[in-house]
Every structure is written in structure tokens, then in C-alpha cells.
Amino acid sequence: MGKAGSGELVQGTLPLLILRTLASGPNHGFAVARRIQQVSKEVLRVEEGSLYPALHRLEVQGWIASEWRVTENNRTAKYYRLTRAGRTQLEREATRWNAIAEAIAAVLREA
């Protein structure tokens, strides 16, 4: 997993991606990683080494909350869901990110 070159995450974007993914509904860590991969058409790959610490940091900060649930395969998994504070944070971060992305794009176009 996470081969260099194909999909290294831009520094600091992982929490944003996690928050956005959980905005579509509660899920466990594995599914979050897979979903990011799928939606980004395999461009973005999430390493376990960063995923779980990131999830826990978000939980400590109170932007996501967790509970234990049983999956379809009859395994217990830790499901994360977005809290209200997390939703606000997502909006804030997304706005900021879009602004930066647009700015970069503008520079690339015109400079």
C-alpha cells in the first residue's frame, strides 16, 4: 500500500478528507481509507500508519465521535461519525482548501 509517487497526500489534507468522507455517513477506518481511494480514482492512497493516528487526533479534538458496531460480516468494528463541531470544522477547512486550490490554479494559469 501507499507506493510512493502514485498518491502521496498533500501535507495536512488527511483530516479534511476523513471529515468529508464521514460527512456521507458513519463508517470504520478501513472503509474510510477505501472510500478516499475509490472517490479519488485511486490517486490518493491512505496509509494505515497515518490513518489511525489521524482518526484518534480528530476524536480527541471532538470533531468525530466513535462507537462499536457489528458489521455485515459479523465483526465488531469502531465506527466514526461526524459531530456537529466536526461539521463546522469541515466547512471551515473545505472553504480554506478551495480558496488555496483556486489560488494555486490561478497562478498556474496566468503567471
Place this chain on the structure above:
Amino acid sequence: MSAWRTLLHRIGYLSRPRRFDRQLDAELRFHIDSRADELERQGYSRSAAEAQALAEFGSRTRVAEDARAAWQFRWIEDLITDITYALRAFRRYRAFAATAVGCLALGIGANALIFSLVNAALLRPLPYPEADRIVMVRFTPPHQPDQKLGTNAGGYFFIREHSRVFERMGVLRITGFSVAVGESDSVAREWLQGGWASPGLTDVFKVQPVIGRWFRPDDTQTGVVISHGLWQRLFGGRPDVLGQTIRLDLWRGVVIGVAPEGYQTLTPDVDLWIQQPDQDLARALRSPNRLFNVFGRLRPGVTIEQAQAELRTLEHPLGEYLPMNDGWGLDVDSLREAYVGYLRQPVLVLQGAVFLLLLIACANVAGLLLAQALNRQREIGVRAALGSARDRILRQLLTEHVLLSCVAGAVGLALAWFGLRTLVNTGLSAYRDLQNVTLDWTVVGFAILISGATALVFGILPALQLSRIDVVTAIRDAGRATAGPVRSRLRDGFVVMQVALALVLLVGTGLLVRSLLRLNAVHPGINPDRLLAVQVPLPRALYANTGGNTPAGGLLVRFDSRFSDLTERMRDRFARVPGVRSVAATTPPPLGGRARRVLFRKVRSLSDDRDPWSSEWYAVTSDYFETVQLPVLEGRTFTRHDAQSSRPVVLINATLAARYFPNESPIGQELQTDILDDPPREIVGVVGDVRQDRYQASPAPQIYVPRTQLPYRMDMQMALEVLVSAFVVRADVDPAALVSPLRDAVRDIDPTLSLSSARTVEEYAAGQLQELSQYATVLGIFGALSVTLAVIGILGVMAQAVGHRANEIAIRLALGAQASNMLALLLGHGLKMIAAGIVLGLAASLMITPVIRSFLWSVTPTDTVTLALVVSGLALVALLACYVPARRALKVTSVAALRGE
């Protein structure tokens, strides 16, 4: 908000780390299983899929650690490790830990104890709304700005009229009352201090009674507000106290209110307040007597300095308006300054003394830590070798120090608590302004603060030393106890400092003790053995207000024969009490209180153009001199024939005779005092000197007049003084046993009379020295503690010095060196430290001891005898502390050290 939640989450984690680890493990496990499921669907066998998933995941430990880190306060975990480690170290070095805690606890405890006094006297706010706006205005006599007196009525009205800085002003006049509760005449009377309060006074303090109300200008009966203490004592705290009759001398009053606890006007022993309407005050407008204490509430925003500046401008106009105030100054002080300002210097000096003690304790512990460092070189070296960063080791050591001082702080607080209880039960009750001394949270906070500060002071140098350790030499040389030259010099420095600081404390104590000894050696001039003085204030009914004025404008009162009749009856009655040998009356009691001072000059002496002289003045009965055993040096004493109708006579003391009549016999000469209506009096005898106040450097001139020949008319102030008669009783038995029969005797004569005090003259004599002797005792205790600490320090250094030269000494001894030479070698080291400490200490003393100059009596801060005694005493003790371990070491060393090598 988010930070707060984060903190909560982390605290939640701290409470259940195990469960967290289990859950984290399950979470990661699920991830791997899910990946394995995925691989299985792609065609892997189950076991191959699991192996592949596991491999892809990488280091589960690292992921777990990173995830866990999100939840932890790293430093708390480190701290817990450090503390565990420190506790283990203390267990290993028990003797060291106990000594260090003991030394620091003494220092911290003494500081907390004295700080509780500082807190009560100088810091804790007074219990009035916006108390910092309440001030006292006092008068200072011409050329004596330090003596602060009350004001006369005229002065008060003038200030109230002309000053703009006060929101409200009021005056209080304190007098004694013979008090009884209820209507019955058979109730025992009690002598209490009461305050006549002008209407504005309650608005100055702005404190409401806990029950009832203050006076109103339209009150028709005499309303009395009583203190909280009196309510408890006389009425048992009953809520139905309002409306009760309370009798003051011959008046009837009604209790209309109870003041809150701690309500205090001028002195805490004022137990009741009565209204004094302005029109009463106005009648005394031209009286020079300074009977009134002026209180004022400053307007918002006005500072004391501004008030002082305004009153300065009123001094001159006031002197022109009322000539008796000419030249007098006006002085504004905050209420706290007026109440307890006199305590500031003593308590701050004590706080300084205990601060020195704490410094000694710190130096001591720092020295111990340096010695300890030798033992721990190896341990620290190993830790450093295993990769502990230097700051980590430093932090570890500082944790130990903070822990030490926390334990010491707790022990110290306990010590302070016990000390305070002892102090309150013994000496402190004498200080009526220091009644509410407690170990409150301010004091606890202070103790915590100084505990933390001490940890830094004593810990930082040794910790820096130890953490800078050179790993290789540390491990190689450990156990061989080689102290680097720097470290042992540092340790010697700590000992020098301890000796120096201890010397400062001892010099201070020594000077006080020497003052005490000198004062004690002063002969009072009378024989105080089994001499009891009881004061019986006589009722005001004995004088009738003549309505006249003295030439200066004061109120005049007139006495008649009832006064001397009553005195005689009481004297006769007292003389019949079994165990009484003789009785006399005087004012005030010998050694108890300040005598009236008068001015006098020689009569009919044209050549005598000297200014009038000042003298103490006593009005006594004829057998006074025999009763107190005051020797008659020349002429005769008073007899029954010295009556109102006969020729006025006077006795003088030896000092007056020698100074005023240096070359002639005073007998037969005539004196004239400045007392109103006092006739010229013939000197009929000379008696010995009495030290009414032992602090006087030499005996004061004294004049005695017979009580039978007092002027009929007196000004109010003198009348009040004379009315509080003191009866002096020479007893055949223990004077304490006489108090109760004498009290009964007073009631026999008149049930409205009461004893206001009964003390032996020896108690009065001790009372004069009480403040100084308590001060000396407390400083002495601190001095003794400081010496103990310094001795512990010296013992430690010597033991170490002996220890690390053990091999050298043993070899020298084996090679034939004299043991005495070796002893001299070791002692030389100690001697150098002690000498350095004493020189430094003497220099510091010379700078510091002048702060106690005002407590010294005929001793200068550089008193050679004291300095010599203190220095030699300390040097002796310190040398002993060097000699004993050196001597013992020499006995053991020779064999043991060689074997050890």
C-alpha cells in the same frame, strides 16, 4: 472550547489506559481482517490473505503508539515516572531525605508561622466596606511629629467645617464604666471600656449591627450598642437582648443593638457605644483636653496623601482660631496604620529573621545534595550512558527537589500550626490587636510559594553540577568518593554562608537579651514583693460639673469631701481583710502606667529665672511610702495632720533634689506646679527614686502630694485620672489569694463600685518588659534553630572531608605521622570555613542589626560585649562540630581505610 474538550478527553484517557489499549488493538485487528477478506475475494487462500494483510500493515506497535500519543499528556507520564523514581531514591537515601525534609520544614514552618502574623496584622482587609477609605486624624504636639494624640472638640469641629476631603467624619471618646446588667443593685459590677460616639461615626464605618440598630439623633432614652463579645459574655448571645437594661455608673441605658464580630473602634477592648450628640461636644468647644479620636471616611478617589496635604493647610488657621492648638500638626493615617501600625516593624523584622533561617536551611540542603551527588555519581553516570538526555536527568533531579520541598512544606505547615497554637496560648494574648491570627488560605498559599521557591534555590546548583557529569569518570571513579575541587569548594561556601547567617540571627538575639538583662538589673526603687495594686474607679457622682472653664477653656469639675471620705473608707475596709499588712492609695499604680507630668518652679526666688521643670506627679495617701517601702532620705513623709486646712506640703525624689537643688537643702523650700488652683507647697522630705517606666534611661524627677490636699477644682482630664484610684496592698500571704476578698470588700462599701484591675506590682514590672522578652524569646528560638542547622551543615562537610581523605590519612598514619598532626590538618579546614563565616556574618550584622535599634535599651547595635560573646559562642560550637567527627574518624580510619584499599 475545543481545547477544553481535548483536555477532558485526555483526562478520560488517563483514567483507563488499559481499556484504551485493548480497543485500539481490536480496531487495528479489524482493519487487517477486512484487508484479508478483500484479498481472499481476489483469490488468495485465507492463510495467505492473512499473512499478506499483516505484512502490508507494517508496524502495528508504531501505529498504536502514534494513535495513543494523540490521547496523552506526555509530560504527565514523564512526571509520574520521575516521581516514582524520586520516591525510590528517597527510600534508598533515607537519612539524607529525612535530614533535608527536617531542615526545610523548620525553615518553611517558621516562615509560615510568622507570615500568619504578618497576614493578620498587615494584609488581611479590615471588616468594613471600602475600609481603605477610612482614616484617623490625630494631632502631633509641636516639634514631636512622632507622637500622635487625640484631638480636642474645637479641633474636630474646625476640621469638619473646613476640610473638603471627607465624605463623613465622627469622633469617639473612650471612658471606663462600671457596668451592671438589669435593675437589681446586688448584681456584681464590671469595669468596661465604652465609647461615646458622635452621630457621624457609624456612617464612617458603615457597618450595621447584627441585630438592632445604631443610635438616632431623636432617641429619647440612652441607647447602648454592645460588642459581639459582650453580647456573648453578659447575655449568652440571646436574641432577646434588645430592650434589656444596662447600667453604666449611675445611668440607665437600653440595649438597642449588637455590633458585628470584629467591629473595632480604636481598640478591641471597647465593649459598648453610647451616643454623644454634637451639642454635648459643642459645650467643650474651648477645652484643650485631647479626649477625642477623629475618624473620617474619605470621598471616593481621594488618597490619604491628598487628605494629608489638605489638613497641612489647616494647621495654621486652626492654631489662630484656637490658640491651644498653635504649633500642633495634623496627621492622617489609614485605619490599619492607626490600629496596628506599631506592629509593622516587629513583625517585619521577625519575617526577615525567619527568612534568614530559611536561607540557612536552603544552604544546608544544598550542601547535603552536593554530598549526595558523590554517592549518586555512578547511578547518574549509568543513566547518561544509557542515553538519557541531560535535560531529562536535570528534570529528574529537579523533580526530586520539588518533591522534597513539597513534603517539607506540608510538615512545615503542621509545625506552624502547632507553633501558632502555642503562641496564641502563651504570649500572643498580650497583643490585643493580634487576636485573629490563623493559618488561612493566604498563609497556606504563601507556604506553597516558598516551598517551590526553596526547591529552586537549594536545588539548582547541585542539579546543574550533577547533570553535567562526565560519564566515563563518573562510572570509573564512583564509590571512591573523589569530589572535584569545584564541588567541595561550593559545599564549603554553603557552610560559610550558614555560619554567617546564623551569626546575624544570634547577634540580633544577643542584643535583645543584653537589653533585657540591663533592664532587669534596673532597681525599681520600691520593694515589689507581695505588693498588689487594685484599681477602683470612683463614680463620677463624686464630682459635680461646675459649668465653669479653666483659663485655657477646659471644663472644670468640683470635688467635695466625699472623695477623700470614700478613699478613707475603702482603705480602712481593705486593711481589715485578713492577710493585708498595709494599704495606701495612689495614682497610677507603681510601675503600672504613665504618671501625670506637671511643670513646676521654685517659689519666691528672684534669682531663679530658669524655665519650669517637668516632673512626674503622684497623689498618695500618708502611708504610701511605708507600704511600697520607698525609703525616706531626708525630712518626713505625710501624716494625718497634712489636711486640707493645714499648710500645703510636697515630697520630692532624690533625682529632683539633686538636680534642682544641687547646692542647698530642699527642705523648707517651696514649689509651685502648673496645676490649676494648686497652692505653693513646702518641701517636707526627700524620698528615693522610683522607675515608673523602666525604659527611662535615668530616673525622672518625681513629686508627691497628699491626697488630702488636692485642689477642690480640677480640669476634666485630671479629675478622670484622680478618680481611677489605685490601692496598693502589701500582703502577708500570696497576693493572688487577696483579689477575691478585696473584690467583696469593694462591694461591701458600695455595690455600684467595681475593681477594674488587680495585678501584682511584679506583674506590672514584667509587663513592661513583656514585649521585649517575647521578642527576644522568639528571635532566640530562631537563633538556636539556625545554629542547629549550621552545625548539621558543618558535621556533614567534615564527615565528607574526613571520608575523602581517609586513604591519605591512613597512609600517613601508617608511615608514622602523629594523630594530632592529622587532627590539626582536618580541623584547619573547618577553622577556615568558620572564620570566613564569622567575618562575613559580622559584616552583615553591622548592616542589618540597626533595624532593631528601637528595641534596644542602653545597648548599641555594635555592642562589643554582645558581639564578642556571640562570636566566641558560635565559634566554639562550630569548632566542636568539626572536632567530633574528625576525632572519631581518626580512630577508625587507620585500619579500615587501608583494608578498603
